[in-house]
Amino acid sequence: MKGLTIALLWAGLTGTAAWGDDFISEFEYGQMLYQNPRGVSCAPCHGDHGEGAxxxxxxxxxxxxxxxxxxxxxxxxxxxxxxxSTGKGVMPRYFLTDEEIRALYTYIRQSKKPEDAGE
Ligand code: HEC
Known part of the structure; x- marks a missing residue:
């Protein structure tokens, strides 16, 4: 019984963080990376939804x-x-995997500002 509890706890801890399991979508993963990539957030420079800032x-x-x-x-x-991957002007360079770049792409293409959501 104790072993089962630990296994479930482990699955809970690792499952929610792991991309690839169905806990979070690629869009949500991309949003996470956009707000907090390994490095400086994209949002202060490109806006919360990529609209520019x-x-x-x-x-x-x-x-x-x-x-x-x-x-x-x-x-x-x-x-x-x-x-x-190269950075541009004041934009820093990021070291992201192809999967991470694709998730960012999904987020940028699908994210909508609240006022655009009615379109
Ligand atoms: C410190 C501010 C800053 C941060 C942080 C930043 N950018 Fe940029 N980014 C810029 C600026 C300024 C340019 C325009 C550079 C130029 O054209 O010389 C740019 C250009 C770009 C372009 C190219 C647009 C084009 O058509 O050529 C893309 C795509 C982009 N940024 C995505 C991102 C993403 C995704 C992130 C986060 C992982 C990010 N940027 C983080 C400032 C930033």
Missing amino acids: LIARYREEGKNVELRGPDIRGTDLETLRHAV
Whole structure:
């Protein structure tokens, strides 16, 4: 009986965290990675749903300059793979597996801002 309890506990602990079991979908896994990849979150620079965001505002040679993370909702898999693997401008480089990049892609393509959800 004790052995069974431990086995169930173990399955519970490992199962919820493991992608591949049906506990979380690829979309949810992608969302998790988007919010908290191994490195800096994508969200402050690209918005919670990939819609883009203002990163910083500064003055350069007397002019106001805005640094923005682009809208990446329409990005294709190859562009995404290239951007995260090499970094671009202020964007850091990430070391993610192909599976992780695909999950991120699923999230970026399917995620909707609450105000778009009615479409
Ligand atoms: C520190 C801010 C920052 C972070 C963090 C960041 N990005 Fe970026 N990202 C940028 C900026 C700025 C660009 C535009 C760079 C350029 O065009 O020179 C960019 C470009 C991209 C592009 C390429 C768009 C195109 O059409 O070329 C993709 C895709 C992308 N980011 C996805 C991601 C994902 C996914 C993450 C998280 C794993 C992430 N970025 C994290 C700032 C960031």
